[in-house]
Amino acid sequence: MKNLFLSFVLFFCSSSLMAGDFFDTFSADKINSTVYVVHGPRELPNAKNRGFMNNPAFIVAEKSVVVVDPGSSHEAGTMVLREISKVTNKPVSHIFNTHVHGDHWLANEIIQQSYPDVKIIADPRMIKKARAGEAQTWIDNMISMTEGATKGTKIAYPEVAVSDGKQLKVAGLTFNIHSVGIAHSGTDIMLEYVEGSTFFTGDNVGYLRLLRMNDGSFRDVIKALDRAISLKKKYYVPGHGPTGGIELVELQREYFDTLYNLVAEYNDEGLEDFEMKPKIEAALVKFKDWSGFDDEIGRHISLAKLEVEKAEFE
Numbered sequence: 685m686k687n688l689f690l691s692f693v694l695f696f697c698s699s700s701l702m703a704g705d706f707f708d709t710f711s712a713d714k715i716n717s718t719v720y721v722v723h724g725p726r727e728l729p730n731a732k733n734r735g736f737m738n739n740p741a742f743i744v745a746e747k748s749v750v751v752v753d754p755g756s757s758h759e760a761g762t763m764v765l766r767e768i769s770k771v772t773n774k775p776v777s778h779i780f781n782t783h784v785h786g787d788h789w790l791a792n793e794i795i796q797q798s799y800p801d802v803k804i805i806a807d808p809r810m811i812k813k814a815r816a817g818e819a820q821t822w823i824d825n826m827i828s829m830t831e832g833a834t835k836g837t838k839i840a841y842p843e844v845a846v847s848d849g850k851q852l853k854v855a856g857l858t859f860n861i862h863s864v865g866i867a868h869s870g871t872d873i874m875l876e877y878v879e880g881s882t883f884f885t886g887d888n889v890g891y892l893r894l895l896r897m898n899d900g901s902f903r904d905v906i907k908a909l910d911r912a913i914s915l916k917k918k919y920y921v922p923g924h925g926p927t928g929g930i931e932l933v934e935l936q937r938e939y940f941d942t943l944y945n946l947v948a949e950y951n952d953e954g955l956e957d958f959e960m961k962p963k964i965e966a967a968l969v970k971f972k973d974w975s976g977f978d979d980e981i982g983r984h985i986s987l988a989k990l991e992v993e994k995a996e997f998e
């Protein structure tokens with residue numbers, strides 16, 4: 685009986701330590717003199733990763749801190765605040781959200797709790813879609829995918845809308861906003877941080893991870909990546925996976941371009957999705973170790989085929 689009691693105590697202690705233990709394993713990588721990125725896990729949200737899978741980033745400006753995509757939950761946001769506090773005691777003045785997918789922005793609220801005056805910035809389509817119910821859907825999905833780990837996460841919507849071509853002065857820094865059509869989710873912005881020569885691609889690039897394209901457009905993602913490449917920045921921060929140089933954007937472009945063009949070609953020959961899949965997998969063999977490849981490639985082919993067929997009527 686005593687042993688049973690002890691194992692209960694140990695069980696509850698160890699499960700209550702899980703969040704801390706897990707998030708203790710992450711720290712912000714310094715990319716350059718002002719930019720820091722916490723590179724998150726690349727697997728889909730699950731109980732083990734507690735819903736954390738994106739790349740929260742922060743930029744230390746003269747008087748305050750600018751956060752990009754703080755993460756999926758109150759726990760992820762708390763970790764981001766901890767990492768900021770290791771570098772500076774300046775307040776967070778602004779948050780950018782790159783798109784509506786909840787793994788990127790549901791941590792807004794926990795940051796807002798510490799900094800009530802924080803301005804949260806996103807594409808107007810993202811704000812509209814989040815408010816129309818997508819935010820709550822993401823909250824619910826995260827709880828079920830993580831078996832309850834993200835419970836307690838609340839919604840803080842972005843309120844400042846920015847679109848393609850806009851140049852913003854934020855915390856004394858210059859940001860150019862890039863948004864190309866539907867791109868990854870129909871709600872995306874990419875951020876060019878001018879002084880830091882750093883480009884945040886959002887989920888138009890998921891380096892070493894194949895990203896969902898259910899709400900996206902292959903042709904628009906390719907155009908978005910062309911824009912990102914043409915700007916020739918020194919640092920590119922993807923939505924998922926390690927930060928790098930222009931080569932990671934070029935590689936991501938190669939994936940989408942090869943996939944879309946092969947789907948178009950095989951579609952012309954009258955092939956069905958399942959008939960073209962092995963041929964396309966062979967052509968994309970260099971990406972086969974990317975996280976999510978086996979799950980997403982079939983969906984990407986089906987979605988690209990729908991887009992090819994639709995394009996024929998344009």
Ligand SMILES: [Zn+2]
Pocket residue numbers: 783785868869887895
């Ligand atoms: Zn996404």
